[in-house]
Amino acid sequence: MDYNFKKIEAKWQEKWKKLSRFKVDFKNVKKKYYCLMMFPYPSGTLHVGHGRNYIIGDALSRYKVKRGFEVFHPMGWDAFGLPAENYAIKHQVHPRTSTLKNIEACKSQFLKWGILYDWEHELFTCEPSYYKWTQWLFLKFYEKSLAYRKHAPVNWCPSCATVLANEQVVNNACERCDTEVQKKELKQWFFKITDYADRLLKDLSLLTHWPERVKSMQENWIGRSEGVNIIFKGADFKGGVECYTTRPDTLYGVTFVALAAEHRLLETFNLSPEVKKFIDEVKGQVVRPEDKFEKKGVFLGKHIINPVNRDKIPLWVTNYAIMEYGTGAVMAVPAHDQRDFEFAQEYKLPIKVVIQNEDKSLREESLKEAFTEVGVQADGGPFNGKKSSEVVSLMRSFLEEKGLGKAQVRYRLRDWLISRQRYWGAPIPIIYCDSCGELPVPEKDLPVILPMDVAFKAEGESPLARETSFVNTKCPQCHKQARRETDTMDTFVDSSWYYLRYLSAHEDKKIFDSERVNQWLPVDQYIGGVEHAILHLLYSRFFTKALYDCGLIHFQEPFQNLFTQGMICKKSPNTGKLEKMSKSKGNVVSPDELIEKYGADTERLYTIFIGPPEKDAEWNDDAVAGCFRFIGRIWDFVLEHKNSYIDVSFKDIKDDVLNPDVKNVLRLTHKVIQDVTNSLEDQFHFNTAVSKIMEYSNEIRGLEYKTQEDCKVLSCALSTLLQLLSPLIPHVTEELWEILGHKKSIFETPWPEYDKEKIQTDTITIPVQVNGKLRVTLEVAASINQEDLKKAALEHPRIQPFIVGKSIKKVIVVPKRLINVVV
């Protein structure tokens, strides 16, 4: 075997650069295919786990090229952001320098993997030519009141020295560095994503080709709930309390109201020292414990009136009612809410059953836990006897009619905090003037350039604030001295619209060419990691909807099909556990070493064959060798027969003169085309496509091809084999294609076509079951009629013993499938 992968791969990587078939022609929109990878954060060297994403994308776009699509497969760099800045601080370099260096390293890695991008449309989010338009979008949002500044409690990461968006806080810690976040009251810039909560939720149903997992995560994050705000008047104080509930059917069972410690009403009361002490304690709990904690509260000495039955209800302040949800006041129904139940038991508060179970056995005095299921209304109110689930909406309308409450839809989603007190990001284009106030930077003055020569160490306020030459500017309105906003934007703003910019990456007069964008989007296939399920994917959907509302684009969802590939894991020598590849875990497999030993095609094949691409997979060095062997066998097989190869197609073969074995090869060839095509078309079954090709190659390699006609079949088989493998292992297939005498690149030839008729066989194998158990398989002519088939089965010597002396109840004959004899 003289499979010199190094030479072959270098040769073709060079040749492909000149191949126009891999460059997009935007005008050819008839069969367009926009294949988008989540663009990388250039943070250093890539490992084989990263490779999976790009290899899948490359295989897909090469396949689509062969299917005759005009494929747009661009690449760019998510180049602003904290990791680059932190690295720069640590190593005393400018983040731009280190980032550009990393980008070069990534690019050469892509090249070595044989991944083809249309580099003419490359973009860098950290360059003024890009962030000018990020700033322009900010102004657009500002104009539409979608960008605004407010004083609010925000999440502060002390280690990153900046505020974070809600989406970047995981278990009360910074998602990046895992430091516990602090709550701070600060004036910050927000995007009004909550205006889109409803549409972001509803339109998830349009995304039929998104993983359920991702949709469910977004749904949970948006967190819609339908309820009522019910007004309870004070019995012994002025005003009242508004409670939000999703269970108005339990209104008759309210026995107390629980206020959050931060509730405004408390400020209007004359509170005893003990109550004040309690409130301060609860407020002082920096982190409200996530898991079970003891419910506590104090009675305020005040009462309110239940609007439907005039009950006088005590008012409590508790640690389990929270201000951030609903109205910060809970109408507590201990009989039908477990939390209220626990609290009522602790403080000996009354429990009132107003919904009965099926056998009407719920008794207040013997209740062990709250009854939270659907039951029958038993409250003495107007809906008595009705199903409680129906009463929910009946009660809601009833309360609205009487002016006692108001239907409310609430979302968990909060506005997106986009200010960052860090250097390496796009400056927020706002100017503050003492006389004119807050003003947007005029469009003609964009971009607001991020100064390069800055002491960028983060110390709690933006490093830009120390740069007087940046801060000081003229008011665009009155031209007096004014100050610039010094915060930069969250990098997720940059990445929320890059897929639009690819289409006009070098346009400097406008953000993008709307006509072209409308023709080429939505993206036909988006591929990336599931870690972006909420952050990037939700933000991008929001941007698309906002841009739609601005009239800039005609579509409302950016990504038609989403594919989230699984991670590649390996046992860590440090922990002994299976972990995601990372330097700190010591379980990284370097593509360089792998390519050195086996070549890029082997890495590509193994990466695709490792398992279902959407699932996490364990890297196995032995199995890599298996893939290398497979390529070697293909290499030997093609070389062995290259002299018999003739450039023919299926229609040149006279199949009636073939011997059965060779005829079968012809049949299998049609079949493998069908199978592989289906696997690639049908939701990314790349791994089974490889198995099918392996199986096929095992079948055809063992035979002898003697006659002229045999050689034609062999030639078709060889060409099919290479065609089918070409998107997956492009270098070696190109080389073999050339060795067989072809002048054109294999990627300039179309994907093979199969003939369904030719897949049919003359004889078929029919399993024969007795009482559902397989007893024998029968070789019969495909054209056999049901009666003959049945007869053949019943007379078979291996079936006879099972039926002799027994009465045959029924014989099931499924044409071309099986026979089942029931005795």
Added chain:
RNA sequence: GCCGGGGUGGCGGAACUGGCAGACGCGCAUGACUUAGGAUCAUGUGGGUUAUCCCGUGAAGGUUCAAGUCCUUUCCCCGGCACCA
């Protein structure tokens, strides 16, 4: 607790609208070629077994001529949300 996904050999995983469970690969075993084998090739490989037999897709029931696949109950694993009222 709620929402989503998933449990199949020693391992990664196949199995179309219910129709031969375990494709393909790894590993393992035996053999061949070899001075050698951690290279390559061939053969075998779910378990039990003398078997042409029996058992087998997390568990238990059910529907069906037939269930990994459909229905009911249940256990476990992964992801998301969560004292969310």
